[in-house]
Amino acid sequence: MTTDNTPAVVVTGGGTGIGRAIARDHARDHRVLVVGRTESALAETAGDHPGIRTLAIDITTPDAAAVVVATALREFGRLDVLVNNAGAATPAPLSAVDPTTTAEQFAVNLSAPIFLTQAALDALAETRGTVVNISSAGSTGGRAWPGFSVYGAAKAGLEFLTRTWAAELAPRGIRVVAVAPGVVESGMGLRMGSTPEQYAAFLAEVSAATPVGRVAQPEEIARWVRTLTAPEAGFATGAVFVVDGGMSLG
Known part of the structure; x- marks a missing residue:
């Protein structure tokens, strides 16, 4: 241990x-x-950054949470920030929703953050750390999201966990916040099965409907996560920060 x-x-x-x-x-x-x-893909993320370590694991497996936390503590000797970012979406209207993809979406978007955060509690308490849950602007507030009912429900659940954990964990010095991005040019549409042409058309359509006239870049969301995990953000907990270019205002 370092x-x-x-x-x-x-x-x-x-x-x-x-x-x-x-x-x-x-x-x-x-x-x-x-x-x-x-x-x-993890190796590509790490690139030439000497401070990045990688762990290839399916976070939905029963022992994954313990392995992730143990690996972090072995590599670094501490844990200050946990970002529950992994997500999975299988778009479908209610008539086409099936048990397998429903279970997969809830496992990645909701169950995995629950048990990973649980496993990290003692380490985060030692550093008075922060949990950041990545939600989605599409499931925030009273909005509907046809075709994404399962994914949106899981993200809405993650926002409820954010508020509840913030209250539960404050006595241990742990903050819990969420960031709810709007549409981000992250390639997710391609990974969900869209063609490049379909994905480009989708981004153009969303850009036209967004008050700021464009979609976000991944780096913009990263800056918000970084801001919320900084010591200067120590009074923020239980909040969901919507970063969607104003699209949810309509």
């Missing part, structure tokens, strides 16, 4: 998109354990 006092961060779903950006942004002055299913 005795280095540099803060340590765990980022799930760090092989692509927002998770990759969060990991690289924190790696400027933190040590980072980036977690995901695909070793090659």
Whole structure:
């Protein structure tokens, strides 16, 4: 176990998109354990950043939470920030929702953050650390999201956990916040099965409907996560920060 006092961060779903950006942004002055299913994608995230370590694991398996926390403590000797970023979405109207994809979405988006945060509690209490849950602006507030009922329900549940954990864990010195991005040009649509042409058309359509006239870049979301985990943000807990270019205002 190292005795280095540099803060340590765990980022799930760090092989692509927002998770990759969060990991690289924190790696400027933190040590980072980036977690995901695909070793090659994690290696690409790590690149030439000496402060990034990788762990290829399926976070939905029963022992994954314990393995992630144990790996972080072995590599860094501490844990200051846990970013529950990994997400999975299978769009479908209610008539086409099936048990397998429903279970998969709840496992990645809701159950995994529950048990990973649980496993990290003692380590986070020692550092008076922070949990950041990555939600979605599409499931925040009273909005409907046709075709994404299961994914949206899981993210709405994650926001409820954020508020509840903030109250539960404040006596232990742990803060819990959430960031709810709008549409981000992260390649998620391609990973969900869209063609490049379909994905480009989707981004253009959303950009036209967004007050600021564009979609977000992963690095913009990463900066918000970094801001909320800084010591100067120590009075913020239980809040969900919507970063969607104003689209949810309509």
